[in-house]
Amino acid sequence: xxxxxxxxxxxxxxxxxxxxxxxxxxxxxxxxxxxxxxxxxxxxxxxxxxxxxxxxxxxxxxxxxxxxxxxxxxxxxxxxxxxxxxxxxxxxxxxxxxxxxxxxxxxxxxxxxxxxxxxxxxxxxxxxxxxxxxxxxxxxxxxxxxxxxxxxxxxxxxxxxxxxxxxxxxxxxxxxxxxxxxxxxxxxxxxxxxxxxxxxxxxxxxxxxxxxxxxxxxxxxxxxxxxxxxxxxxxxxxxxxxxxxxxxxxxxxxxxxxxxxxxxxxxxxxxxxxxxxxxxxxxxxxxxxxxxxxxxxxxxx
Amino acid sequence: xxxxxxxxxxxxxxxxxxxxxxxxxxxxxxxxxxxxxxxxxxxxxxxxxxxxxxxxxxxxxxxxxxxxxxxxxxxxxxxxxxxxxxxxxxxxxxxxxxxxxxxxxxxxxxxxxxxxxxxxxxxxxxxxxxxxxxxxxxxxxxxxxxxxxxxxxxxxxxxxxxxxxxxxxxxxxxxxxxxxxxxxxxxxxxxxxxxxxxxxxxxxxxxxxxxxxxxxxxxxxxxxxxxxxxxxxxxxxxxxxxxxxxxxxxxxxxxxxxxxxxxxxxxxxxxxxxxxxxxxxxxxxxxxxxxxxxxxxxxxxxxxxxxxxxxxxxxxxxxxxxxxxxxxxxxxxxxxxxxxxxxxxxxxxxxxxxxxxxxxxxxxxxxxxxxxx
Numbered sequence: 001x002x003x004x005x006x007x008x009x010x011x012x013x014x015x016x017x018x019x020x021x022x023x024x025x026x027x028x029x030x031x032x033x034x035x036x037x038x039x040x041x042x043x044x045x046x047x048x049x050x051x052x053x054x055x056x057x058x059x060x061x062x063x064x065x066x067x068x069x070x071x072x073x074x075x076x077x078x079x080x081x082x083x084x085x086x087x088x089x090x091x092x093x094x095x096x097x098x099x100x101x102x103x104x105x106x107x108x109x110x111x112x113x114x115x116x117x118x119x120x121x122x123x124x125x126x127x128x129x130x131x132x133x134x135x136x137x138x139x140x141x142x143x144x145x146x147x148x149x150x151x152x153x154x155x156x157x158x159x160x161x162x163x164x165x166x167x168x169x170x171x172x173x174x175x176x177x178x179x180x181x182x183x184x185x186x187x188x189x190x191x192x193x194x195x196x197x198x199x200x201x202x203x204x205x206x207x208x209x210x211x212x213x214x215x216x217x218x219x220x221x222x223x224x225x226x227x228x229x230x231x232x233x234x235x236x237x238x239x240x241x242x243x244x245x246x247x248x249x250x251x252x253x254x255x256x257x258x259x260x261x262x263x264x265x266x267x268x269x270x271x272x273x274x275x276x277x278x279x280x281x282x283x284x285x286x287x288x289x290x291x292x293x294x295x296x297x298x299x300x301x
Numbered sequence: 302x303x304x305x306x307x308x309x310x311x312x313x314x315x316x317x318x319x320x321x322x323x324x325x326x327x328x329x330x331x332x333x334x335x336x337x338x339x340x341x342x343x344x345x346x347x348x349x350x351x352x353x354x355x356x357x358x359x360x361x362x363x364x365x366x367x368x369x370x371x372x373x374x375x376x377x378x379x380x381x382x383x384x385x386x387x388x389x390x391x392x393x394x395x396x397x398x399x400x401x402x403x404x405x406x407x408x409x410x411x412x413x414x415x416x417x418x419x420x421x422x423x424x425x426x427x428x429x430x431x432x433x434x435x436x437x438x439x440x441x442x443x444x445x446x447x448x449x450x451x452x453x454x455x456x457x458x459x460x461x462x463x464x465x466x467x468x469x470x471x472x473x474x475x476x477x478x479x480x481x482x483x484x485x486x487x488x489x490x491x492x493x494x495x496x497x498x499x500x501x502x503x504x505x506x507x508x509x510x511x512x513x514x515x516x517x518x519x520x521x522x523x524x525x526x527x528x529x530x531x532x533x534x535x536x537x538x539x540x541x542x543x544x545x546x547x548x549x550x551x552x553x554x555x556x557x558x559x560x561x562x563x564x565x566x567x568x569x570x571x572x573x574x575x576x577x578x579x580x581x582x583x584x585x586x587x588x589x590x591x592x593x594x595x596x597x598x599x600x601x602x603x604x605x606x607x608x609x610x611x612x613x614x615x616x617x618x619x620x621x622x623x624x625x626x627x628x629x630x631x632x633x634x635x636x637x638x639x640x641x642x643x644x645x646x647x648x649x650x651x652x653x654x655x656x657x658x659x660x661x662x663x664x665x666x667x668x669x670x671x672x673x674x
Contacts (some may be wrong), residue, residue, distance in 0.1 A: 035429045092633065098375070102427065102573060102632045108564060112627025117622065166319040228562070232440050235433045243430070275444040282441035286422055289434060293426050 002140035003265075012262035013147035013216055013255075016154025019210035020252035021159060022236040023246060024082075024202020030244025031191075031198055032180035033097050039206050039234065041111035041129055042078045043227030046207025047214045048115060050076030051126045051222050063129040070126070072210060078207020079200045081111075086199035091192070108228065115224040121222035131217055146216040153212055157205060158250050165246065174198060178244050178247040186190055233260075240288050241295055248297025256281050311580060315493070322486055323351070326479045337595040344479045350550070351595045353478070353485035357546045359587035360485075360492035362571040364539025367496050369569065370577030371505065372532040373512030376430075378419065378435030379568045381442050382537040384560035385412050386544025388446060390555050392453055395463040401471070405545060412541035413534060420533040424526060437564065443560040459555035462548050462616075471549050481550050488546045489584070492539045497580065508532050559619060570628045576638030582622070585639050593627075594620045 009219065021043060028036050050070035057066045085107060091100045135144045165171035173194050176184045185191050206227075213230060214222050237256055241248030264277030303503075305313055330343045337355075337412045338347035361383060368376045389408040393399040423434040449456030464472045470480045504582020511518050511525040518525050548554055558564075567590065597620040598607055607614065616622050635642060 029429070033429070035432065071307065089629065089633070096636075099632050099636065101375070101432075102569075103629050105566060105569065106625045106628035106632065108625075109570075110622050110629070113619040113621035113625060114616055117619040180634075232562075236437055239430055239437075248445050267649075273448065275448040278444040279441055282437050282444075285434065285437050289425060291424060 001096060002142075005141045006143065008258065008262050009141075009143050009151075010147050011258040013144075013150040014152075014261065015254040015257035016150040016152070017209050017213045017216065017230070017293060018233060018257055019154045019250050020157060020205045021210065021230055022241070022249040023157065024205045024240045026241065026244055026246065026249045027174065027178070027198050028202050031174060031181065032100075032195055033088075034090065034100045034104070035235075036202065036203070037197075037231070038082075038107040038229035039202065040227035041108045041115075042081050042206035043201065043210040043213070043230055044112065044115060044222075044224060044228075044261050045227065046074035046078040046118065046210035047126075047222040048210075049207065050074040050211045050214070051119075051124055054126050054128070063127070066127075067129050067132065071208065074207040075204045076207070076222050078210070079204035082203020082206070083196065083200045085203075086196050089215040090195070090199070093259070094192075112224050118234055119222075119224065121203065121224060123218075126211075126214060126220050126222060128215055133220070134202045145218070146281060148170040150212040150216040153208060154253075157208075158246075161201075161246055170194065170197060181212075184286070191242050201252050216257045233281065236285050239295055241284060242297035245295070245297040248295060253298060256284065259284060319486070319490055322356075322380065322485065325349070326482060337599065339594055340601065349482045351476045352589075353482045353550055354595070355591040356482075356485035356489045357543055357550060358568065358571065358591050359584050360489040360546070361540050361543035362568050362575070362583040362587035363489070363492045363496050364536040365534050365568045366572045366577055366583035367499065367539075368536045369509075369572055370579070370582070371500055371512065372508050372529055374529065375432040376423075376435045376533065376567075377432050378423070378439045378537075378563050379540050380433075380560050380564040381419070381439035381561060382412050382416065382540035383544040383564055384442060384446065384554075384556075385415060385545070387554045387559045388454060388539075388544075389549045390545045391460045391462050391548050394466060395460065395653030396453070398466055400447075401467050408541055408545055409538055412538050416534040416537035417530070420530050420537075424533070425624075426530055436441050436565070439565060440561070441558070443556055443562075446556050446560055452626070457556060459553055459559075461553045461637050462547075464552075473477070484549060485546055488542060492583065495539065499532075500580075504528065504531070512578075513628070559566075570624065573628065574631055576640030579638075579640040579644075582638055583639040589639070590624065591623060597623060667670070 003022070018028045021039065025036055025039050028034055028203050050073050053073040054066055057069060059066075061069075085104075089107065090100055093103060109114070132146050135142050136148070137143075163171075165175050173184060173189055173191070177191050177194055181191060209230070210222075210227060213226060214220060218226060233256065237252045238250055240256065241250070241252035260277040260281050263280040267273055267276045270276075326344050326349060328343050331341055332343055333341050336348045338349075338418040340347040342348065347650065361379065365376070365379055368374050385466065386408050389411050390404050391541065393404040393407055394401070396652055412557075419435070419438045422430055425437065426434060428604070429510065446454040448454075448457055454460065470477065500509070507518065508528050511528055515525050529574040544559065547559065568587075571590045572583045573586070575584065576582030598618075601618040603618070606617070631638060637644070
């Protein structure tokens with residue numbers, strides 16, 4: 001039973017990371033019809049930004065403040081990269097959705113190659129406070145502290161995104177834009193600024209997700225391809241949840257991460273079954289698409 | 302050229318290009334600097350082998366263009382079929398000691414079955430979702446071969462081809478580079494023939510019409526679904542053929558080089574660079590892309606290059622970085638790729654020489670570049 005709880009808990013933490021990656025992606029898609037492949041690069045950039053900060057800040061600052069600054073650095077790194085991408089590359093291609101998708105594909109390739117050139121294709125380790133690498137014992141159940149951070153971040157972001165989308169002026173513009181972009185523009189509201197905002201939010205969350213993935217699931221290591229391997233599952237979360245739906249992304253992230261963790265633990269020990277978790281997720285995608293091609297929470301168009 | 306009737310003109314050009322490339326193994330010219338391989342002799346092994354790799358990817362790119370350029374579907378599943386061709390061929394030949402032709406036939410048969418099944422599911426959704434689903438299927442296969450089921454696929458360390466049982470003309474990638482060069486060239490020629498035949502047939506016109514206006518085709522009482530599936534299957538079979546040629550050329554298959562998304566993305570970039578939905582676009586784009594990749598790899602190892610300051614050396618030593626930037630530049634500034642440039646230039650010079658050329662002709666030339674949707 002205690003193992004089951006541990007696995008469930010780490011599954012929920014993974015869901016937190018998936019949700020952070022997927023939230024921006026699904027909003028961007030809902031608003032602009034763009035599948036942002038560069039999200040993978042933003043994830044990786046966030047992790048490397050945190051790595052650079054933790055490397056260059058003087059130790060006298062103390063490990064905990066350094067770690068907090070690294071978190072901020074990851075968020076800002078992702079947000080900056082996404083903001084620049086939107087203004088420089090996406091905006092000039094307005095009205096050419098296929099070109100926008102292709103540009104993000106090229107950007108992902110270029111950024112990952114550049115990071116490989118700068119940091120080498122091997123992994124580098126982020127130094128974190130000892131508490132992050134430790135675990136909390138509740139009775140028999142062992143809960144890694146880094147997983148708390150991932151799960152907590154996921155929950156906080158879900159709640160604050162919902163608040164933002166429901167209560168603030170910009171949130172309402174974004175929601176209206178997802179429903180009917182043409183109508184919002186016709187009312188004289190500048191949807192372009194909402195695009196940039198959504199991109200920046202998506203990038204910030206992706207950067208944070210990159211750091212959390214590193215500390216919770218990658219033993220504090222950063223690699224140039226980590227964002228792209230997360231990206232595949234993020235896509236699946238977004239499609240299963242229903243393109244454009246934040247709640248759908250949250251539910252799909254939990255479902256997919258739990259499925260992946262359970263199948264990996266209970267079936268993955270058989271020889272030749274080590275990838276059963278990943279395969280079951282793809283299978284789930286095929287099943288969901290054959291039953292509900294528009295995803296679980298698709299808005300009825 | 303003026304006396305050759307227009308409809309045969311492109312056929313003559315294609316044959317001439319084919320003959321020129323087929324004769325390269327006999328040309329022992331010394332060409333400094335520009336060759337992609339380590340040697341400066343045109344028909345050396347070090348030059349023929351990289352050229353053969355260019356051909357092989359050109360063939361796959363031509364096949365992919367049928368789906369992307371002509372049918373207008375952004376498929377991200379190319380690596381799946383490339384890997385099926387490579388792995389099925391290697392396993393049947395090396396582990397099961399099958400002769401050449403049955404192994405090739407089985408590789409194609411598996412590719413067809415998988416293409417029909419996965420295509421039937423993926424085509425339930427359209428647009429971006431189609432891209433995501435095809436990507437997910439390709440990744441599933443990638444995961445599957447990484448697990449090494451029953452020791453079949455060799456997991457992460459991949460497989461090596463044991464070519465002892467194969468016909469002697471395809472044995473030994475080094476000793477027989479010429480033959481393999483011609484095989485790769487033959488593969489492009491066959492791929493081009495298939496795609497050109499399909500696209501100039503009635504089915505091909507329907508496929509393009511579906512890209513332009515799917516609803517309109519449905520109204521005519523035709524189910525676009527089956528035509529899209531046909532296009533996907535043909536393209537997949539060509540990709541599988543590319544996988545087989547790859548194994549013959551390279552001799553080893555690794556999940557990271559054969560089945561990963563990077564293969565899919567490379568092929569997509571080639572087609573976009575060359576100009577999707579045009580006769581020569583995919584071919585030219587693939588040749589340029591592969592050539593640049595190999596040339597940049599060669600250059601980045603040279604001493605004059607390694608002495609550059611890090612700010613220049615690091616980005617320049619990553620071919621993928623430069624190709625990614627080039628790709629972005631093309632998408633933004635040169636939609637329609639190389640062939641798009643050519644058609645626009647031609648339309649302009651026609652306009653300049655106007656008089657006997659009506660606006661319609663110019664319009665039809667410009668229109669050859671598929672619209673961006």
